[in-house]
Amino acid sequence: MSSSLAGFRNLATKIVCVGRNYKDHALELGNAIPKKPMLFVKTVNSFIVEGEPIVAPPGCQNLHQEVELGVVIGKRASKITKSNAMDYIGGYTVALDMTARDFQDEAKKAGAPWFMAKSFDGSCPIGGFLEASAIPDPHDVELYCKINGKDQQRCRTNVMIFDIPTLLEYTTQFFTLEVGDVVLTGTPAGVTRINPGDVIEFGLTDKLESKFFVK
Numbered sequence: 001m002s003s004s005l006a007g008f009r010n011l012a013t014k015i016v017c018v019g020r021n022y023k024d025h026a027l028e029l030g031n032a033i034p035k036k037p038m039l040f041v042k043t044v045n046s047f048i049v050e051g052e053p054i055v056a057p058p059g060c061q062n063l064h065q066e067v068e069l070g071v072v073i074g075k076r077a078s079k080i081t082k083s084n085a086m087d088y089i090g091g092y093t094v095a096l097d098m099t100a101r102d103f104q105d106e107a108k109k110a111g112a113p114w115f116m117a118k119s120f121d122g123s124c125p126i127g128g129f130l131e132a133s134a135i136p137d138p139h140d141v142e143l144y145c146k147i148n149g150k151d152q153q154r155c156r157t158n159v160m161i162f163d164i165p166t167l168l169e170y171t172t173q174f175f176t177l178e179v180g181d182v183v184l185t186g187t188p189a190g191v192t193r194i195n196p197g198d199v200i201e202f203g204l205t206d207k208l209e210s211k212f213f214v215k
């Protein structure tokens, strides 16, 4: 855990997020299963760390949590292939892709971008860092999210629609990933409305755990 990448939040230039990468989540919101990875981006201003509160953006009436496994890039990656994609991973984290669902619904209807729904300040509460060697197989870990002590999301990563090498190959055909950038690999089912006063604990079973409060 002594890697300099533990400070990845200060190195990151962007957070690339994958949407609808778990079938049960795509279906719970009535969306189609994607045929290719669906990407969007959060700016680095969306990061918050433990001790900072989760706050809904102005006007949002339906803030949702989405727990996601984050891949932290360890080596600049441009147009890489699946075969060596894992070599570009410096480590892993777990984050919440906080989503103003009402803003997103409005954007979907208007065919407008999701920026307001996904990248407002504080929309990416982020946990600790694990070096890549601590997770030999990132497709065999359990993601979880508890709200007020009760399980809300719990899922093994082996059911991702597009695996991590596929996501990195696809992403880097279009966007260079810099050291410290985070790729959030999508959320499983169980997203729900978050309210002031809630306590959200999330992580990777037996490996990472974070706790945030909602203001």
Ligand SMILES: O=C([O-])CC(=O)C(=O)O
Binding pocket: 017, 018, 019, 020, 021, 022, 025, 029, 066, 097, 099, 104, 185, 186, 187
């Ligand atoms: O907002 C959504 O439902 C898409 C998304 O981020 C995810 O699937 O993780």
Ligand SMILES: [Mg+2]
Binding pocket: 017, 018, 019, 066, 068, 097, 186, 187
């Ligand atoms: Mg998400």
